[in-house]
Amino acid sequence: QVRLVESGGGLVQAGGSLRLACAASGGTISRYTIGWFRQVPGKEREFVGGISWDSGKIYYADSAKGRFTITRDNAKNTAYLQMNNLKPDDTAVYSCTAGVSVYCPTSGCYSYWGQGTQVTVSS
Numbered sequence: 001q002v003r004l005v006e007s008g009g010g011l012v013q014a015g016g017s018l019r020l021a022c023a024a025s026g027g028t029i030s031r032y033t034i035g036w037f038r039q040v041p042g043k044e045r046e047f048v049g050g051i052s053w054d055s056g057k058i059y060y061a062d063s064a065k066g067r068f069t070i071t072r073d074n075a076k077n078t079a080y081l082q083m084n085n086l087k088p089d090d091t092a093v094y095s096c097t098a099g100v101s102v103y104c105p106t107s108g109c110y111s112y113w114g115q116g117t118q119v120t121v122s123s
Contacts, residue, residue: 002027009117022096030074038092
């Protein structure tokens with residue numbers, strides 16, 4: 001059973017940057033695709049991006065392209081979401097997730113979820 005814990009969220013001004021981390025325990029993430037999602041209260045969970053087990057396939061939602069970068073360090077059992085040029089619309093709870101599909105932009109194909117970390121971008 002893989003347990004995921006996100007960290008790195010916080011309050012940042014528009015145009016600023018944050019780096020979120022997704023640390024795994026109880027198992028290795030090296031065999032899993034890692035996805036990042038975000039959710040605002042009252043709205044559906046939104047896909048942000050994903051990275052395959054070997055970093056060979058990395059993909060982003062249109063809202064993240066050019067601003068967000070997903071990486072992973074399997075030796076550290078950790079994945080990262082670097083967010084630059086943040087906008088108020090990026091305010092949400094960000095969660096990481098792990099699944100076996102190489103490419104999966106929807107939440108249904110992921111098996112393990114973290115609790116999430118709040119990101120707030122002020123204008």
